[in-house]
Amino acid sequence: MILEMDDVELRTVLCSAVRYAMCRQTYAPVVVADVIRGNIERIDPGTCAIIARDVRESIDMDERCSEMLVAYSGTSSRMVDLLPLLDERAREDD
Numbered sequence: 001m002i003l004e005m006d007d008v009e010l011r012t013v014l015c016s017a018v019r020y021a022m023c024r025q026t027y028a029p030v031v032v033a034d035v036i037r038g039n040i041e042r043i044d045p046g047t048c049a050i051i052a053r054d055v056r057e058s059i060d061m062d063e064r065c066s067e068m069l070v071a072y073s074g075t076s077s078r079m080v081d082l083l084p085l086l087d088e089r090a091r092e093d094d
Contacts, residue, residue, distance in 0.1 A: 010039070011047045018051050022058040022079060033078035040085060045093030052086040055079050 005013070014036060021028040036043065036051065043051075059080070 007042070007044065010042060011044065014039075014043065014047065015050055015054065018054050018079065019058075022055060030078050033082050036082055037085065040089055043089065045090045048086045049090035049093070052083055052090060055083060055086075 014032075017028075017032045017035070021032040023029075040048075
């Protein structure tokens with residue numbers, strides 16, 4: 001799914017969506033992860049770094065989230081699976 005919005009709107013929506021979706025036992029993490037993966041070239045490296053940081057902080061700060069990642073491999077773990085891609089894109093800023 002390609003989103004039609006400018007870069008500022010895209011950055012704001014994706015960062016908000018990631019923060020909302022992390023550790024939810026719903027379809028939200030899967031949808032957000034798929035949108036990020038499908039639009040990775042449109043997401044600036046700085047935003048990729050922010051998203052990767054938010055995913056890591058969510059896991060580190062929320063023990064319940066860490067447990068859910070083990071129990072629900074199809075939901076929030078999709079966000080974790082994005083980390084290598086996000087990190088690679090974030091390094092393009094260097």
